[in-house]
Amino acid sequence: VDLxxxxxxxxxxxxxxxxxxxxxxxxxEPHIVDLTQLVERIRSARGGGNSVPWFDPESxxxxxxxxxxxxxxxxxxxxxxxxxxxxxGSGFISPDNNDESAAAVFELEREAGLPRDRxxxxxxxxxxxxxxxxxxxxxxxxxxxxxxxxxxxLELLTDLRVVILCGDAAQKGWDEYTGPRPLDLWVxxxxxxxxxxxxxxxxxxxxxxEAFTEAAWIVxxxxxxxxxxxxxxxxxxxxxxDLFEAAERGEVLIGGCVITGDDPTHGCxxxxxxxMKRPKPAPRPxxxxxxxxxxxxxxxxSGEHAEPHPDALFEGExxxxxxxxxxxxxxxxxxxxxxxxxxxxxxxxxxxxDEWAHDHAEPRGSALFFTGKGGTGLWHxxxxxxxxxxxxxxxxxxxxxxxxxxxxxxxxxxxxxxxxTFELLxxxxxxxx
Ligand SMILES: [Zn+2]
Numbered sequence: 001v002d003l004x005x006x007x008x009x010x011x012x013x014x015x016x017x018x019x020x021x022x023x024x025x026x027x028x029e030p031h032i033v034d035l036t037q038l039v040e041r042i043r044s045a046r047g048g049g050n051s052v053p054w055f056d057p058e059s060x061x062x063x064x065x066x067x068x069x070x071x072x073x074x075x076x077x078x079x080x081x082x083x084x085x086x087x088x089g090s091g092f093i094s095p096d097n098n099d100e101s102a103a104a105v106f107e108l109e110r111e112a113g114l115p116r117d118r119x120x121x122x123x124x125x126x127x128x129x130x131x132x133x134x135x136x137x138x139x140x141x142x143x144x145x146x147x148x149x150x151x152x153x154l155e156l157l158t159d160l161r162v163v164i165l166c167g168d169a170a171q172k173g174w175d176e177y178t179g180p181r182p183l184d185l186w187v188x189x190x191x192x193x194x195x196x197x198x199x200x201x202x203x204x205x206x207x208x209x210e211a212f213t214e215a216a217w218i219v220x221x222x223x224x225x226x227x228x229x230x231x232x233x234x235x236x237x238x239x240x241x242d243l244f245e246a247a248e249r250g251e252v253l254i255g256g257c258v259i260t261g262d263d264p265t266h267g268c269x270x271x272x273x274x275x276m277k278r279p280k281p282a283p284r285p286x287x288x289x290x291x292x293x294x295x296x297x298x299x300x301x302s303g304e305h306a307e308p309h310p311d312a313l314f315e316g317e318x319x320x321x322x323x324x325x326x327x328x329x330x331x332x333x334x335x336x337x338x339x340x341x342x343x344x345x346x347x348x349x350x351x352x353x354d355e356w357a358h359d360h361a362e363p364r365g366s367a368l369f370f371t372g373k374g375g376t377g378l379w380h381x382x383x384x385x386x387x388x389x390x391x392x393x394x395x396x397x398x399x400x401x402x403x404x405x406x407x408x409x410x411x412x413x414x415x416x417x418x419x420x421t422f423e424l425l426x427x428x429x430x431x432x433x
Contacts, residue, residue, distance in 0.1 A: 071192060077093050143176060349397070
């Protein structure tokens with residue numbers, strides 16, 4: 001029962017231990033038991049512990065027709081156990097989890113018309129990749145280690161028709177996967193529904209809703225308004241071999257490369273074509289109060305940086321330096337009315353950058369270097385602590401803080417071969433406490 005009435009946010013179903021125990025009691029129901037055993041196998045291969053959450057018995061289990069793949073479990077999905085975040089969550093991968101990503105998935109599935117009992121939610125890397133206090137982005141070795149488990153999962157899902165790859169990590173993992181997969185699987189790609197994406201990428205929510213709607217249309221084809229036969233999706237753009245095969249099987253129609261804006265979305269075997277309205281996206285969640293509304297929204301967010309783990313800095317415990325810096329950023333942003341975020345609290349932010357750089361440094365010989373590559377850019381820590389609509393507005397402040405670190409002899413810029421890598425210089429033993 002949705003007691004929240006017209007509240008826009010999803011109900012927090014995993015708000016108490018009773019709700020969690022209730023769902024744990026269902027882990028051996030016939031539709032889910034094979035998946036529960038798969039989790040037990042992954043756990044024991046990784047030395048035990050609860051860092052691999054359960055599949056949600058509220059889902060379609062092994063009869064799911066749509067598999068939604070995300071990156072790796074956030075803190076709120078991992079139960080108590082040896083390898084766990086400091087604030088353990090439900091122990092399930094579920095849209096009922098008490099975090100913002102889960103709440104967004106809950107809402108978007110409802111809007112797209114994807115019923116829970118036809119879905120399954122999982123991660124390309126099934127285990128928690130944090131160190132207990134902080135979570136990181138998954139890397140290639142995580143994905144390689146996870147590959148055999150994806151193969152086992154796909155073998156169990158006998159009714160699977162669509163995979164939705166939510167975010168870069170899931171897409172990379174899927175593209176690298178070399179094991180067997182169902183031949184007639186329909187693959188849909190969209191951004192990860194993380195709070196950072198939803199707040200900073202104006203089109204993210206709509207893109208996710210479109211992907212979810214496409215999945216709903218595939219598992220539940222609308223009928224032709226003329227003859228009543230089932231409709232199939234018309235796909236536009238340059239078709240690849242997979243698409244030609246799907247078209248030969250009658251699962252899609254190829255619509256050509258030119259999109260005019262009012263093209264039909266569906267056709268039937270008799271040759272009728274019609275346009276179905278995609279659901280209108282609900283209003284975006286309100287931006288943080290600190291965001292000045294005068295700034296034009298950034299049109300796209302396709303930077304060269306890899307993205308951080310979508311839940312990074314939002315679910316883990318913040319370090320002392322991060323907490324202090326967050327207070328400073330929340331002071332600076334509202335005092336900025338236009339353009340670049342105003343410069344201030346440079347000493348505090350220098351501590352933040354220095355800690356971040358040491359956490360993500362690469363040793364070369366006896367020296368430490370910070371490259372900011374692979375989703376570890378300074379931009380990410382600012383945006384993670386205090387998301388603003390247009391992240392380019394951090395540039396001035398970031399430059400000042402880096403200059404401070406250089407002039408105080410803590411960082412040294414190493415220009416060649418390209419980009420700005422910094423050598424992290426040892427602190428003068430006299431000044432450290
Ligand atoms: Zn028809």
